[in-house]
Amino acid sequence: MDTLVEESAHAAREAVETVVVRLAGDSGDGIQVVGAQIGLASALSGNDLETFPDFPAEVRAPVGTTYGVSAYQIHFGGRSIKTIGDEVDVLVALNPAALKTNLATLKNGGIVLIDAGAFTSRNIAKAGYETSPLEDDSLGPYQLFAPDISKLTMESVKESGLNKKASLRCKNFWALGLVYWMFDRKRQPTRDWLNQKFATNPDVANANIAALDAGHAYGETVEATGEIAGYTVQRIDMAPGLYRSVTGSEALAWGLAAAAELSGRKLVFSSYPITPASPVLHTLARLRDIGVVTFQAEDEIAAVCAAIGVAYAGGLGVTSSSGPGISLKQEAMGLAVSTELPLIIVNTQRAGPSTGMPTKTEQSDLNQALYGRHGESPIPVLAARSPADCFDVAVEAARIALCFMTPVILLSDGFIANASGPWKLPDLSKLPRIEVSNHTDREGFHAFLRDPETLARAWAVPGTPGCEHRIGGIEKDFSTGHISYDPDNHQKMTDVRAAKVAGIAASVPALAPDQGEADGDLAVIGWGSTYGPISRAVTNVRARGHRVSHVHLRHLRPFASNQQELLAGFKRVLAPEMNAGQLVRLMRAEGCTRIEGLSKVTGKPFLVREIEAAIFARLETTDE
Amino acid sequence: MNELTMQSALTPADFATDQEVRWCPGCGDYAVLKAVKTVLADVGAKRENTVFISGIGCAARFPYYIDTYGFHTIHGRAPAVATGVLLANPDLDVWVITGDGDGLSIGGNHLMHVLRRNVNCQILLFNNETYGLTKGQYSPTSRVATRSPSTPSGSIDHPVDPTQYALGCGANFVARAVDTQVKQLVEILKAAYRHPGAAFVEIFQNCIVFNEDVFDDFTARANVADNQIQVEDSAPLVYGVDGDRALAFDADALGLKTIDMRADSPTSALVHNAKNRNLAFALARMARPTFPMATGILYDNPGPVYEVEMANVGSAVRQDGKSLQDVMHAGFTWTVGETS
Ligand code: SF4
Numbered sequence: 001m002d003t004l005v006e007e008s009a010h011a012a013r014e015a016v017e018t019v020v021v022r023l024a025g026d027s028g029d030g031i032q033v034v035g036a037q038i039g040l041a042s043a044l045s046g047n048d049l050e051t052f053p054d055f056p057a058e059v060r061a062p063v064g065t066t067y068g069v070s071a072y073q074i075h076f077g078g079r080s081i082k083t084i085g086d087e088v089d090v091l092v093a094l095n096p097a098a099l100k101t102n103l104a105t106l107k108n109g110g111i112v113l114i115d116a117g118a119f120t121s122r123n124i125a126k127a128g129y130e131t132s133p134l135e136d137d138s139l140g141p142y143q144l145f146a147p148d149i150s151k152l153t154m155e156s157v158k159e160s161g162l163n164k165k166a167s168l169r170c171k172n173f174w175a176l177g178l179v180y181w182m183f184d185r186k187r188q189p190t191r192d193w194l195n196q197k198f199a200t201n202p203d204v205a206n207a208n209i210a211a212l213d214a215g216h217a218y219g220e221t222v223e224a225t226g227e228i229a230g231y232t233v234q235r236i237d238m239a240p241g242l243y244r245s246v247t248g249s250e251a252l253a254w255g256l257a258a259a260a261e262l263s264g265r266k267l268v269f270s271s272y273p274i275t276p277a278s279p280v281l282h283t284l285a286r287l288r289d290i291g292v293v294t295f296q297a298e299d300e301i302a303a304v305c306a307a308i309g310v311a312y313a314g315g316l317g318v319t320s321s322s323g324p325g326i327s328l329k330q331e332a333m334g335l336a337v338s339t340e341l342p343l344i345i346v347n348t349q350r351a352g353p354s355t356g357m358p359t360k361t362e363q364s365d366l367n368q369a370l371y372g373r374h375g376e377s378p379i380p381v382l383a384a385r386s387p388a389d390c391f392d393v394a395v396e397a398a399r400i401a402l403c404f405m406t407p408v409i410l411l412s413d414g415f416i417a418n419a420s421g422p423w424k425l426p427d428l429s430k431l432p433r434i435e436v437s438n439h440t441d442r443e444g445f446h447a448f449l450r451d452p453e454t455l456a457r458a459w460a461v462p463g464t465p466g467c468e469h470r471i472g473g474i475e476k477d478f479s480t481g482h483i484s485y486d487p488d489n490h491q492k493m494t495d496v497r498a499a500k501v502a503g504i505a506a507s508v509p510a511l512a513p514d515q516g517e518a519d520g521d522l523a524v525i526g527w528g529s530t531y532g533p534i535s536r537a538v539t540n541v542r543a544r545g546h547r548v549s550h551v552h553l554r555h556l557r558p559f560a561s562n563q564q565e566l567l568a569g570f571k572r573v574l575a576p577e578m579n580a581g582q583l584v585r586l587m588r589a590e591g592c593t594r595i596e597g598l599s600k601v602t603g604k605p606f607l608v609r610e611i612e613a614a615i616f617a618r619l620e621t622t623d624e
Numbered sequence: 625m626n627e628l629t630m631q632s633a634l635t636p637a638d639f640a641t642d643q644e645v646r647w648c649p650g651c652g653d654y655a656v657l658k659a660v661k662t663v664l665a666d667v668g669a670k671r672e673n674t675v676f677i678s679g680i681g682c683a684a685r686f687p688y689y690i691d692t693y694g695f696h697t698i699h700g701r702a703p704a705v706a707t708g709v710l711l712a713n714p715d716l717d718v719w720v721i722t723g724d725g726d727g728l729s730i731g732g733n734h735l736m737h738v739l740r741r742n743v744n745c746q747i748l749l750f751n752n753e754t755y756g757l758t759k760g761q762y763s764p765t766s767r768v769a770t771r772s773p774s775t776p777s778g779s780i781d782h783p784v785d786p787t788q789y790a791l792g793c794g795a796n797f798v799a800r801a802v803d804t805q806v807k808q809l810v811e812i813l814k815a816a817y818r819h820p821g822a823a824f825v826e827i828f829q830n831c832i833v834f835n836e837d838v839f840d841d842f843t844a845r846a847n848v849a850d851n852q853i854q855v856e857d858s859a860p861l862v863y864g865v866d867g868d869r870a871l872a873f874d875a876d877a878l879g880l881k882t883i884d885m886r887a888d889s890p891t892s893a894l895v896h897n898a899k900n901r902n903l904a905f906a907l908a909r910m911a912r913p914t915f916p917m918a919t920g921i922l923y924d925n926p927g928p929v930y931e932v933e934m935a936n937v938g939s940a941v942r943q944d945g946k947s948l949q950d951v952m953h954a955g956f957t958w959t960v961g962e963t964s
Contacts, residue, residue: 040956193956239960240960240961242953242957243958243959243960244952244956244958254948258948261948270711287948290948290950295708297707298733301704302701302703303704305701305704305705306704306705306707308697309677309705309707309709309710309712310709311708312705312709313708313709313713315712315713331698425952461713462673462709462713462716463672463713465671465672468671468692469694470694470696473697
């Protein structure tokens with residue numbers, strides 16, 4: 001917790017700027033549900049926040065095991081929040097396995113709230129502890145608070161009429177009530193949520209509400225003993241507007257649906273199940289009633305091929321997967337390059353190679369996006385930086401695909417896909433339309449007629465009389481669109497495809513630092529989900545008076561046209577990446593030879609302090 | 625016929641493109657191309673609403689020679705591209721052109737799924753039991769002991785039968801045709817065109833360069849009568865010179881047997897029923913030399929069409945004027961006010 005010097009108006013409560021809470025328990029403990037509630041309650045308390053669910057990899061692990069632990073981390077407070085927090089201030093562990101697997105995230109001196117009732121010798125042994133951690137000194141460095149939550153929950157729901165098992169299931173809401181008391185959150189929205197959720201089962205709603213209230217009351221009671229303290233969390237003035245909480249997967253799905261509306265095209269989303277990309281499919285599958293079509297194909301190849309068929313027939317064709325699935329799509333992506341069809345390929349990256357660590361995040365598919373095809377086959381590449389940004393990047397990907405008649409790769413990752421934060425809802429009627437019409441003029445038509453400005457080819461879709469034509473993966477003649485094996489023509493077509501993609505840069509806004517001046521001692525440059533930790537680290541370093549700026553890249557191919565020029569204003573350039581230096585090598589190849597990398601390939605996002613340390617290391621040597 | 629239809633009626637020649645046809649002279653593909661153009665003209669197909677989609681192989685050049693919309697895609701994937709085309713625009717009339725390598729080897733999976741989903745398209749599988757375009761390697765339909773550049777000592781893998789495969793995948797229209805039997809081919813293609821949902825047609829196609837006359841046993845003029853049975857719905861299953869042979873139910877084998885019509889009473893010949901899947905399987909399974917090769921429409925029994933079901937599934941589109949804005953605003957939202 002970042003403590004503020006001044007005391008809050010709330011008597012006897014210490015004021016803090018930000019807090020990181022991590023809830024952990026068995027898969028069946030309802031951790032994700034109460035985690036999401038803290039998020040909503042914090043948003044209503046005037047905080048910015050970011051949350052991240054940490055699901056077990058196993059579908060249904062045995063109760064009480066370490067691999068069955070589900071966790072949820074939330075970082076909230078009175079300043080702009082862009083990460084889930086380097087370390088945890090308050091850890092709630094509802095069983096021994098949850099404590100065992102999550103204790104390392106808790107900062108020294110942090111609060112650990114435990115359900116003593118779940119620390120039976122059987123559960124302790126299941127978690128792999130030899131002795132109870134409550135009885136040895138392993139929790140010595142922390143503030144331990146261990147009421148018998150199980151028992152207290154049972155007592156609080158006595159009158160609900162629920163059986164023992166169902167009663168005990170309310171313990172997540174008891175713990176939530178105590179956390180609400182600690183951070184002064186309002187309970188009413190959660191009560192409302194429970195009443196709505198269990199409208200057909202009021203006994204369950206009432207029992208959970210009773211547990212919530214009991215947990216809250218417990219805080220008030222023990223406060224006097226000094227065993228536990230309450231805090232006041234600073235507020236932030238968010239921009240006015242209507243907000244909701246959104247995950248990256250949801251924002252991406254809605255962004256694609258918005259792009260379909262903005263372009264007047266039918267969205268057909270064609271995908272094959274894969275972790276962690278499937279939630280985009282699930283979100284869009286619920287949008288049938290607004291005209292979205294989702295197609296669960298028989299494999300990754302069929303998924304991309306169907307999306308190409310959609311594009312050929314005049315729709316907005318999108319396919320989505322994660323690294324291994326993208327590998328399978330690569331041949332078809334070459335077809336989309338050759339036939340110059342608008343196609344969006346979404347890659348929600350995960351730790352690779354091969355199956356790797358499917359639930360862990362990485363940004364190691366940049367090379368794959370840039371180069372993963374045979375032949376000279378440039379494809380524009382974009383990356384989303386945060387859950388909410390997925391919406392905007394999806395719209396941008398569609399704009400590029402449709403206006404330039406090209407496949408586009410959109411990179412997300414397992415972290416942003418699952419993380420969530422408050423999102424100011426855009427007014428769809430105010431977003432710029434994507435004006436691309438079908439070619440209908442039969443006069444002098446051939447399929448590879450080009451717009452002289454964008455070099456996009458004419459898009460005549462089946463159903464258009466007089467524009468019947470044949471396309472395919474064989475090289476086309478520049479001036480007739482017929483198949484051609486002419487050597488000079490192949491050179492010309494290769495050049496024009498490259499020039500078309502390079503020309504997209506002219507339609508992209510000039511790159512400006514996300515933070516800081518356009519020159520200085522160090523530019524920290526990033527792409528994708530490293531945005532959050534880089535942003536915070538640069539803010540912290542700048543607060544100490546250093547001339548450091550943050551440059552964030554949304555467009556990875558082509559780069560914004562002024563990128564080189566902008567970076568020339570900095571003495572040094574540092575690129576933190578969750579890979580072995582893929583952007584670094586790309587930028588070196590493009591002439592930015594001063595760039596240095598900071599690599600992390602652990603399946604986990606960067607910590608702010610890791611980036612801060614790397615920045616300071618560069619600043620020290622710059623100062624010499 | 626009124627004046628308007630007189631004007632708009634297209635002839636087979638109207639479906640020709642200006643592209644030079646590049647198949648080997650004498651290739652069976654020419655006959656199929658001609659038959660397809662005839663069918664398009666006869667059924668009154670609209671050029672602009674017709675799309676030919678192919679994979680890779682000799683037959684896959686087909687779209688370049690038909691003046692409609694056409695997409696020459698990648699090896700084995702035409703059924704997937706066709707599915708996407710129809711999801712975007714279910715009103716189009718889609719033909720998939722594939723071969724034994726394209727449709728049953730690299731693309732066997734997609735063929736299975738386009739059939740079991742019942743996507744509304746005609747699928748013509750040109751079976752020549754060889755990889756023509758890559759110069760004559762044995763294919764998944766080549767018979768055991770086929771000598772080819774990749775099997776100099778003869779192939780050892782057991783072939784797949786395209787028609788049985790299609791029936792096994794749940795196809796609702798399955799037919800067999802022969803490139804040179806033009807009249808029958810045209811009738812089959814017209815029926816395939818009329819069939820709602822996926823219509824699968826295996827065409828025995830003579831590759832004169834790498835597998836010449838491989839189907840002669842039942843397609844050569846002298847062999848047709850005795851070695852091929854051309855089935856027709858509701859007609860007795862008879863064949864042979866003067867119809868002296870027929871098919872009958874063999875209760876012991878739970879299958880078919882051949883009978884001599886001169887010896888048996890004529891009533892014992894089975895009558896073809898194109899809606900009977902068991903019969904279709906039994907006809908498809910008949911193997912030379914014990915049985916004649918069955919051609920014609922083995923099975924034609926329409927079922928729910930994928931794109932139609934897709935449009936109906938869930939609630940009807942925008943009935944209540946629901947928009948994406950409504951979707952995003954549903955659930956828990958909160959307002960940060962300028963004044964609050
Ligand atoms: S190789 Fe065979 S199938 Fe191919 S075009 Fe020549 S004859 Fe026809």
